[in-house]
Amino acid sequence: MSAIGATVWAIAEGYIPGHSTGDGPALESHETACLLNTGDTPAQVRITLYFKDRAPAGPYRVAVKPRRTLHLRFNDLKDPEPVPRDTDYASVIESDVPIVVQHTRLDSRQPALALLSTVAFPAAP
Amino acid sequence: MSAIGATVWAIAEGYIPGHSTGDGPALESHETACLLNTGDTPAQVRITLYFKDRAPAGPYRVAVKPRRTLHLRFNDLKDPEPVPRDTDYASVIESDVPIVVQHTRLDSRQPALALLSTVAFPAAP
Amino acid sequence: MSAIGATVWAIAEGYIPGHSTGDGPALESHETACLLNTGDTPAQVRITLYFKDRAPAGPYRVAVKPRRTLHLRFNDLKDPEPVPRDTDYASVIESDVPIVVQHTRLDSRQPALALLSTVAFPAAP
Amino acid sequence: MSAIGATVWAIAEGYIPGHSTGDGPALESHETACLLNTGDTPAQVRITLYFKDRAPAGPYRVAVKPRRTLHLRFNDLKDPEPVPRDTDYASVIESDVPIVVQHTRLDSRQPALALLSTVAFPAAP
Numbered sequence: 001m002s003a004i005g006a007t008v009w010a011i012a013e014g015y016i017p018g019h020s021t022g023d024g025p026a027l028e029s030h031e032t033a034c035l036l037n038t039g040d041t042p043a044q045v046r047i048t049l050y051f052k053d054r055a056p057a058g059p060y061r062v063a064v065k066p067r068r069t070l071h072l073r074f075n076d077l078k079d080p081e082p083v084p085r086d087t088d089y090a091s092v093i094e095s096d097v098p099i100v101v102q103h104t105r106l107d108s109r110q111p112a113l114a115l116l117s118t119v120a121f122p123a124a125p
Numbered sequence: 126m127s128a129i130g131a132t133v134w135a136i137a138e139g140y141i142p143g144h145s146t147g148d149g150p151a152l153e154s155h156e157t158a159c160l161l162n163t164g165d166t167p168a169q170v171r172i173t174l175y176f177k178d179r180a181p182a183g184p185y186r187v188a189v190k191p192r193r194t195l196h197l198r199f200n201d202l203k204d205p206e207p208v209p210r211d212t213d214y215a216s217v218i219e220s221d222v223p224i225v226v227q228h229t230r231l232d233s234r235q236p237a238l239a240l241l242s243t244v245a246f247p248a249a250p
Numbered sequence: 251m252s253a254i255g256a257t258v259w260a261i262a263e264g265y266i267p268g269h270s271t272g273d274g275p276a277l278e279s280h281e282t283a284c285l286l287n288t289g290d291t292p293a294q295v296r297i298t299l300y301f302k303d304r305a306p307a308g309p310y311r312v313a314v315k316p317r318r319t320l321h322l323r324f325n326d327l328k329d330p331e332p333v334p335r336d337t338d339y340a341s342v343i344e345s346d347v348p349i350v351v352q353h354t355r356l357d358s359r360q361p362a363l364a365l366l367s368t369v370a371f372p373a374a375p
Numbered sequence: 376m377s378a379i380g381a382t383v384w385a386i387a388e389g390y391i392p393g394h395s396t397g398d399g400p401a402l403e404s405h406e407t408a409c410l411l412n413t414g415d416t417p418a419q420v421r422i423t424l425y426f427k428d429r430a431p432a433g434p435y436r437v438a439v440k441p442r443r444t445l446h447l448r449f450n451d452l453k454d455p456e457p458v459p460r461d462t463d464y465a466s467v468i469e470s471d472v473p474i475v476v477q478h479t480r481l482d483s484r485q486p487a488l489a490l491l492s493t494v495a496f497p498a499a500p
Contacts, residue, residue: 068178106239
């Protein structure tokens, strides 16, 4: 099918808890931007992070292959700089082709994980 | 009332945890696409699953009767192939008449369940 | 301010867990439709419930006063019939003036509650 | 980049649990409105709270600097009055420039926190 979604998405919530109680990466506290590219061409994606009291970070660049999904952990972003833990942030995700973006957090600070998720806000067609 | 909603929906998040701590199917870790057909004719629904590093799976076909809701567990999809556990995926849901779609996960890997839910992204009227 | 929102909303997810581990009504497993009426006139609201394999129930009727919010528990609906527990359902909420609707579940079946929430789907201006 | 989002947002759900089991402010039960201002000018924000059976409270006033995010805890609102605990409320958030708003609750009443989050409802461009 053709590429569906939007080319600019915003996630106003962002917070990676600094510790975890689970075992292994699956249960580590993390935040994810789930990116879906249903189209026939690769999606070139730029992510910018916003903070409370410092200049934005980025752009971080990732690609999503045609007809694939990439569940990108903010924990794994390294270039140009890692995402600070226990720190409020927000993100804007821009793509050269339409994609769909959903935001999820797994929080395992206490010995029973918690989850949140929402479709991100589509800010431009 | 008439059929409300949209004919194409996307859920960029998808992940069925591979184990559970609860008893019985109600507390088994699962993901659901809740489909609501308020109209007077059956909704013929096609679901396509997207992955990180393999070709899409599907289409899976289900029908939602007029004036009924179907809470479809991705865990139960079998044809043309089951949904792999502990694996990132995404989904696109297409219907021949407007429906409403909401995405929910129950995660009972740790001994206290967690929930997430969001209205899916409506991609075409 | 004037009335903001939409006059038809849909919530495709719906499920009231049949038991609870918390004490008192605050921690009882429940589902809520949060209704916000920012306008200057009362909102006359009709709720219809949809099921998997029986005819819809309702309409249930509630009013939301001007400049007030009503967090309506589906658990408390009685007329024309109570909402069955441990049963999949969905809902459509119609108002004679624009309102805003958000859907929340608190699940305390296991000894640590879980929450989900999403803005409902606005189906008509 | 330019300012993205909307100038009026509504959050129909609102409830600050009156107690907590975690240690420190991070794990205290709280509700947050995450505000993202991607534009080049400060956002002057007015928040009005709605209740079930009393007149609205506010406006509360906050500013979000250019290219910054502010994760505003409803718990911290003091002027013109604090937000009552264990009480249903809703909120409308108005800004003089477009912003993006996401709503989150952390509930730690039981000894394992729960989370919910959703993008708020954009009510005016």
